[in-house]
Amino acid sequence: MKNLSLAFGAIALSLAAQQAIAKVGADEAAKLGTSLTPIGAEKAGNKDGSVPEWKPAPQSGSLKGEFPMDPVIAAEKPKFTITKATLDQYKDKLTEGHKYLLKTYDTYKMNVYPTHRNVSWPQPIYDATKVNATNCELIGTDVLDGCKLGFPFPIPKSGAEPVWNHKLKWRGESVTRFNNQMIVQPNGDFQLTKVIENVQFSYASIKNPIPMTKTEGEYLKYLSQTVAPPRLAGTFILVHDKAGIGNDGRAAWLYSPGIKRIRRAPTVCCDNPYEGTDGHEFYDQVDVFNGVLERYNWKLVGKKEIYIPYNSYKLAGPMTKYKDLAKPKHLNADLPRYELHRVWVVEATIKPGTSHTFAKRVMYLDEDSWNIVAADNYDARGNLYQFQEGHLVFGSNIQATSTVPEIIYHFTSGRYFITAAFNEDKPFDLTANFSKDYFSAASVQKMSTK
Template sequence: MSIRIAMMGAGLALALAQAPALAKVTAKEAAELGKSLTPVGAEKAANKDSSIPEWTPAPRHGSLKGEYPSDPEIDGDKPLYTITKANLPQYADKLSEGHKRLLSTYDSYKMNVYPSRRRVSFPDFIYKSTIANAITCELAGIDNPDNCRQGFTFPIPKSGAEIMWNHRVRWRGDGARRYNNQMIVQQTGEYQLTKIIEEVNFYYATTIDPVPLTRSSGLFLKYFSRTVEPPRLAGTMILVHEKAGSGSEGRAAWLYSPGLKRIRRAPTVCCDNPYEGTDGHQFYDQVDMFNGVLERYDWKLVGKKELIIPYNSNRIGSPAVKFKAMARPRHLNQDLPRYELHRVWVVEASIRPGTNHTFNKRRLYLDEDSWYPAQIDNYDNRGGLYQFQEGHTVFAPSVQSVGGIPEVIYHFTSGRYFLTAMANEDKPNDFTARFPDDYFEAAAVQKRSLK
């Protein structure tokens, strides 16, 4: 026991040592939120040539249940231009390395670029709490935000780690049920479909007794998933209590295996361990583009740039588009995605000495209006581009939140790719769902397995 306590103490000392020595946001800087900056920290103004427009937030409208995201004004747009291998050099400075690799490798790959629309909005209470956080919230350790309440943690970020916390605890409603369909697509275009039902309560960014992030308390969500199909995976269940902090302070996870017929603690629900049922095509920390502890990397804030990213992707997430229409050999059916030019925060994560991960470096591009990482370039330990993640960004005006529908992971070494967060042939996200707190206890999951 004394060894365990000593190790925990050493871990805490390491976490505190990793806390960036940063200048705090000044009152003058914070005063720009809601003025030259949006209430969550994006630049309100258009860029110089107005190819990125001024922020014009959409009002809340629609139902929290039964609706797929749509916007008749946006959905009726026609492409401004199309990027292909032939004209790639003309647009190279506006593209991620992942997109340049796809365009230069496959003659069939293209990107239809549409007029940029900045319609993302959040509830007023998120705006108010975010503005307050600008002065009070700080990182006590790379995985330990302190004095943060309900809103985005760092609307005027000073480090890459602060940006990642904006993404991790962003507003997504009080709770949700998601019908998550996934596909592993082979080089031939043939695919294997997996169906998962996911349920979550949010505890930090929520209207229901929000839990602040402090040095001693950091719970921000509880998550439960059940695999429904295919039969060989059906009945697999994962339970996660997501908390700030690392090691024993952070994430607690359990796994129920139908073969063992019992639920057990699962420290492997972390980092670059493969998510159950994905056959190694998605790591646990690639869910929601990135999630989990930051401690394995140094997080550098590179700056901002203008980048062409998937955006306002209502069409590809529509029930009118069937799964078989999405899968094509080697890459997604590129007639379906919508791309736009936006300003993004660029964050580079480099592996820390003494730690390890399949990805030696990650370069993340986060939309300035939503803090959602629309694209990630992942590099292996030899410095080669190993994977490319693409989140087809959708704004849901009913809940006033942003996510990826679908998210794609391209595997350059195998020529396969992985699709997740698809609901086209199922049901849309249900943001009316909220579950009793004990629903997310291991004993309750064990009982549900018997039904």
């Protein structure tokens, strides 16, 4: 009888957990497009007007050959600057990572500009998001069901749901982009790695959306090719990204020019170092976070107003060279643009019996885009170990957002890592078109011999 009671208790707990992350009712979903934006942000501004009302920008521009830019926003001057001397005045509106940088480096500062809320999305994304609100469910942390095309959880009830909004956001049908990376030493010297990435989106595809169900969880295919420096050139990483864990989750392959063959790579996961980064970026830190969620307990802390990197067109455009980005100790502090925005705060703490270099991660998601724009990462002793920030820009051509570049500060070494930079190369090509077998191991093997 005792064992039977325990069994029923376990079932009750399981059902309670599922109920905690269930889809919302029609009454809540009706707020989308009224008091809430069509993807779940508060439409109104804050009381003092420092966060304005949402005013979406229309689609404009070409899908190829254009760097993200808004000349009006780019021409603005800072309202004020946060420094070590003024840190206490603004500490309630800062991430722990930004506070650490301000306390540690006299040369670090945050230039704060007027806030703009002009992020918009294509109408099919809005329509699909509203349907998802009452149909899409999260089973555990890594399996989705009844979700199609739009943001799956516009009115989140659990900590894992906003993270899935980030992972499944609309980014176009497909894309070719340069992802240039720099390991910056404490004296400002850096090593440049050049990577070309091709991505085909399947879930967030307006032309041919593939729904997420208990049995179908693939949401994108990805292929990267390292082209420089010579010691890394010819490395390929192929990923079929899926919801789920273990054999049901991500499938990955690695081609190394030293081995001259492509092989399955289960290590393309979690806190294994991303190939060619010398340990300065884990695989699950790409796009700030893109890993499985199963190793953590996820808590939805709530919303707050903080200063986050936003509309940093100077960082993303061709007017800034890589040598201008990389300065001793931290990114060139004259270039980033910070704005006051409302963010969702999500806290992930490591589950007993699992492992990760980060015992706790605190993530900050912009309410208007569901992008993770910053993350405080803690070690097992509770110390702030790393800080990530993604400099958000809105592309009116595709009506989507990207974090370009992304920075990972390593507080134990004094080095930092810049990734997703393309200033000295071509802008995103959002007209890229790939054959059905392009993202296959056989196709990569053929490419490697050309």
